[in-house]
Amino acid sequence: MTEPYPPRPRATRLYRIPEAGRIAGVCAGIADYFGLSTTGVRLVTVLAGVFFTLPVVFLYTCAAVFVPPRPRALYANPAEEAFWRGVRTEPAGTVRDLDRRFERLDRRLQALEAGVTSPAFKVARDIRNLG
Structure with a gap:
């Protein structure tokens, strides 16, 4: 039996944001999910990559492959986006x-x-x- 409507994407899930990212949008997605600065997340990723190159490259590649991109219609309006960001961060x-x-x-x-x-x-x- 099929559902009458397709399931709505979950607003509390981690998504990549390719249009806001440099490489696959992983750092942008992590920053959005935790309510952090995208620049700060990128800086931490680069610094971690300097000291732990192979694990960081492996984890980043896995995230780029397995974390889905953020759907365009994830939020109905800016108020809903602010609400769900508050749910995730606080x-x-x-x-x-x-x-x-x-x-x-x-x-x-x-x-x-x-x-x-x-x-x-x-x-x-x-x-x-x-x-």
Whole structure:
């Protein structure tokens, strides 16, 4: 049985970014995933390559082959991209922000419920229905 829609790419996955990269976009993808500077990741990679040439070349080649490129439609808008970047780089802060949002929504819902179930609302509704 086939699914009606193709699966959506996961925003929390590591992707290469070939259009923003120098060689296959591995450093750009790592920088994006961890919320770091692309230049800093490239500098660390080059320095590590100076001291550990074979392992760095091997790992970089493996990443270039096995890490998929980032899909064009990964995020619907810039706000969604910022949200998922926050989830990857600071998950506790994201949970805290979501918790605050749900608390505010809960308070608004309680106020709405209190207003709708109050006797004054029922009287106003009855008066409105008379006319």
